[in-house]
Amino acid sequence: AQSVTQLDSQVPVFEEAPVELRCNYSSSVSVYLFWYVQYPNQGLQLLLKYLSGSTLVKGINGFEAEFNKSQTSFHLRKPSVHISDTAEYFCAVSDLGTDKLIFGTGTRLQVFP
Amino acid sequence: DTAVSQTPKYLVTQMGNDKSIKCEQNLGHDTMYWYKQDSKKFLKIMFSYNNKELIINETVPNRFSPKSPDKAHLNLHINSLELGDSAVYFCASSQGILGNQPQHFGDGTRLSIL
Numbered sequence: 001a002q003s004v005t006q007l008d009s010q011v012p013v014f015e016e017a018p019v020e021l022r023c024n025y026s027s028s029v030s031v032y033l034f035w036y037v038q039y040p041n042q043g044l045q046l047l048l049k050y051l052s053g054s055t056l057v058k059g060i061n062g063f064e065a066e067f068n069k070s071q072t073s074f075h076l077r078k079p080s081v082h083i084s085d086t087a088e089y090f091c092a093v094s095d096l097g098t099d100k101l102i103f104g105t106g107t108r109l110q111v112f113p
Numbered sequence: 114d115t116a117v118s119q120t121p122k123y124l125v126t127q128m129g130n131d132k133s134i135k136c137e138q139n140l141g142h143d144t145m146y147w148y149k150q151d152s153k154k155f156l157k158i159m160f161s162y163n164n165k166e167l168i169i170n171e172t173v174p175n176r177f178s179p180k181s182p183d184k185a186h187l188n189l190h191i192n193s194l195e196l197g198d199s200a201v202y203f204c205a206s207s208q209g210i211l212g213n214q215p216q217h218f219g220d221g222t223r224l225s226i227l
Contacts, residue, residue, distance in 0.1 A: 032212050043117070043203055043218030044156075051213050088154060099144065099212040100169055103156040 002026050004093050006104035014112050015083055021076040021107045023091030030096040033074040035065055038088040038106075047089075050074065061085070086111045116140050117219040119204050125225045126194060133190045134222045136204030144168070145187035146205040146216065147179060156203070162187055163210050191224075199226045 005024045013019050025031065032051050036044040048059025055067040065076045074091060091104040117138045126132055138145060146169075147159040161169035162181040176192045191198060201223050205216040 034215065036218075038154075041220070043205075043220045044216075045218070046215040049215060090156065094212040097211055099161065099207060099210045099214075099216075100158060101212075101216065106154045106156075 002028070002102070004091055004102050004104035006089075006091055006107050008107050009105065010108045010110065012110045012112065013081055016080045018079050019077065019081050019085075019109065021089050021091075021109065023074045023076065023104060025072050025074065025091075025093045025102075027072070027093065027095060032094045032096060033065075033067060034092040034094075034101070035059065035063070035074070035076050036090045036092060037061075038090065040087075044090060047076070081109070081111050083111050083113060085109060117204055117206055117217050119202075119219040119222050121222060122220065123223050123225075125227065127227050128194055128196060130194050131190070131192045132194060132224070133188055134202055134204075134224075135186070135188045136219060137186050138204075138206040138217070139185065140206055140208075140217060142206040142208045142217070143184050144207050144210055145181065145184070146207075147187065147189050148203040148205065148218075150201040150203060150221070152200070160187075160189075161210075168210060194224075194226050196226050199224060 034049045035047040050057045050067045058064045088106045092101045144163045146161045150156045160179045165181045178190045181187045201221040203221045204219040207216045208214045
């Protein structure tokens with residue numbers, strides 16, 4: 001993988017509203033795709049991953065993501081967010097067969113009451 | 114039980130000093146990593162070790178020297194610290210080097226250079 005783009009640096013949303021965090025990548029080979037979440041003063045936690053198979057991937061905390069090969073995208077969605085979802089979200093990519101993760105610049109999700 | 118633990122959590126020191134950060138994982142993984150997260154939250158791989166062997170070595174100044182005494186530990190030593198080294202350093206671990214296993218991260222070490 002050569003790069004990962006997270007177009008939105010910040011996404012403000014009200015509680016119980018749906019949200020989509022966008023991720024696009026560029027690579028000349030097949031890839032593995034990941035979404036990680038970082039809460040304040042903590043390390044990253046895996047939300048979900050796409051390795052192969054079904055393009056719709058379900059993760060923890062009600063999040064899901066869809067792999068679109070033709071658009072080289074892996075957008076993250078949640079139908080109804082909670083205050084506790086406020087965090088930094090990182091999309092990451094690695095080329096098939098390697099463990100070198102390339103991270104996007106992150107999207108700050110801010111959920112308001 | 115902490116899966117990936119780093120010490121210290123905070124490190125404040127002066128330019129020119131030498132410092133070390135330690136990392137230990139109790140997950141039984143065979144691969145460990147060091148990442149640097151800058152002030153804009155950008156996260157970049159620095160090194161990875163698999164069974165004590167260096168696998169990934171990004172374009173990092175040679176003032177940074179990782180050391181893996183065994184597969185459960187990966188330490189990072191930094192010589193002649195510079196202002197630009199101020200960042201949060203994360204240790205991570207995973208199983209294998211094929212990339213299909215998730216990486217588990219520690220809580221980070223916040224390094225501040227005065």
